[in-house]
Amino acid sequence: MKYNFDEEINRFNTSSVKWDEVDTIFNGENLLPMWVADMDFKVPEPVIEAIKQRAEHGIFGYTARNDSYYEAIINWMQRRHNWKVEKDWICHAPGVVPALGMIVRTFTKPGDKIIIQSPVYYPFTNVVEKNERVIVQNPLKYEDGKYVMDFEDLESKIDHDVKMIIISSPHNPVGRVWTKEELTQLGDICLKHNILVVSDEIHFDLILKGHSHTPFASISEEFAQNSIICTAPSKTFNLAGLQTSNIIIPNKNIREKFTNTLESLFIGMTSTFGLVATESAYRYGDEWLDQLLVYLQKNLEFLTDYINQNIPELKVIPTEGTYLVWIDCRELGLEAKELEHLMQKEARVALDEGYIFGKSGEGFTRMNIACPRSILEEGLKRIEKAVKSVRGVASK
Numbered sequence: 001m002k003y004n005f006d007e008e009i010n011r012f013n014t015s016s017v018k019w020d021e022v023d024t025i026f027n028g029e030n031l032l033p034m035w036v037a038d039m040d041f042k043v044p045e046p047v048i049e050a051i052k053q054r055a056e057h058g059i060f061g062y063t064a065r066n067d068s069y070y071e072a073i074i075n076w077m078q079r080r081h082n083w084k085v086e087k088d089w090i091c092h093a094p095g096v097v098p099a100l101g102m103i104v105r106t107f108t109k110p111g112d113k114i115i116i117q118s119p120v121y122y123p124f125t126n127v128v129e130k131n132e133r134v135i136v137q138n139p140l141k142y143e144d145g146k147y148v149m150d151f152e153d154l155e156s157k158i159d160h161d162v163k164m165i166i167i168s169s170p171h172n173p174v175g176r177v178w179t180k181e182e183l184t185q186l187g188d189i190c191l192k193h194n195i196l197v198v199s200d201e202i203h204f205d206l207i208l209k210g211h212s213h214t215p216f217a218s219i220s221e222e223f224a225q226n227s228i229i230c231t232a233p234s235k236t237f238n239l240a241g242l243q244t245s246n247i248i249i250p251n252k253n254i255r256e257k258f259t260n261t262l263e264s265l266f267i268g269m270t271s272t273f274g275l276v277a278t279e280s281a282y283r284y285g286d287e288w289l290d291q292l293l294v295y296l297q298k299n300l301e302f303l304t305d306y307i308n309q310n311i312p313e314l315k316v317i318p319t320e321g322t323y324l325v326w327i328d329c330r331e332l333g334l335e336a337k338e339l340e341h342l343m344q345k346e347a348r349v350a351l352d353e354g355y356i357f358g359k360s361g362e363g364f365t366r367m368n369i370a371c372p373r374s375i376l377e378e379g380l381k382r383i384e385k386a387v388k389s390v391r392g393v394a395s396k
């Protein structure tokens with residue numbers, strides 16, 4: 001079937017964080033929400049049907065994952081990622097961020113060091129610091145308009161207290177899809193220094209033209225045994241509200257420790273609708289996803305052309321994966337807070353400002369383009385108008 005991603009769907013009064021909470025969270029009025037990572041698109045039709053059918057049953061008691069659920073996940077990983085996953089490796093968590101919190105608590109102790117690569121998804125900082133572990137920054141290098149990992153800096157920061165690295169693969173917010181070579185270089189360093197690799201691959205299905213994702217654990221048996229791979233159908237199929245993720249752990253010893261933490265918190269059970277949605281999305285969602293990726297690619301091209309032609313002060317960082325676009329606004333010559341003011345108060349567009357992803361994100365902004373093109377255009381028009389109002393002011 002042909003999906004219509006151009007359809008504007010009113011999301012107000014659905015308890016949507018993105019739409020219903022935006023004005024409160026950003027302290028504004030009639031803000032256009034292009035921030036938090038969910039999409040303004042309906043999920044695949046077979047997922048809606050499966051949920052309706054389950055709802056019709058009318059009883060929603062405690063729910064167990066069954067063979068059919070695991071089979072759908074295993075087949076998805078094989079079909080879409082050429083990654084052979086075994087049923088035993090698949091652990092449940094109510095979300096990737098909660099899983100990260102549990103992973104940090106299980107495999108490190110207070111005072112241990114954990115590496116992250118800023119600018120990066122800001123909850124990485126929270127799960128480390130709120131659990132009283134110490135962040136070690138290994139900032140990405142921004143070279144010739146492209147972000148790359150800085151391996152020299154990484155090696156120089158490693159000491160005996162460093163126990164873990166958390167990577168975003170693909171990378172939120174800079175949109176890189178790490179190559180097998182990059183991941184191999186990283187993995188070799190971590191093996192050498194006995195550092196556990198936690199690879200957050202929640203965006204792994206959202207890969208744009210010309211790029212391909214490599215699951216970290218698929219690279220080699222040694223990497224598989226030294227890693228935890230966080231996956232979920234939530235970004236891919238817009239199911240974040242159903243709070244279901246799959247944490248894939250090939251190493252038996254690591255897996256048992258993680259499962260033990262889940263059990264100690266009594267959160268091993270899956271939500272009824274999360275289970276139904278995950279299985280149906282992974283079984284029947286390919287067609288929808290393929291069309292979504294074409295639409296996102298066109299949105300990216302639309303945004304890039306629009307900015308190049310009308311807002312030349314901004315530079316779009318090439319996006320290889322995710323639906324989050326990282327935009328270099330430094331030519332505007334504004335401080336981080338001034339840029340935020342411009343976007344929120346003048347343009348009235350809610351974006352995730354670069355500085356929240358770490359110091360190296362200052363002067364950048366992140367835009368969620370998983371919306372109908374009409375909304376994207378509206379956001380760009382608002383930003384263009386606001387930029388016009390400050391054009392030339394900063395350089396005077």
Ligand SMILES: Cc1ncc(COP(=O)(O)O)c(C=O)c1O
Nearest residue numbers: 037095096097098121168172202
């Ligand atoms: C890299 C990354 N990890 C995790 C999440 C959220 O995961 P969850 O909703 O499963 O906690 C996001 C959402 O934007 C993300 O970008």
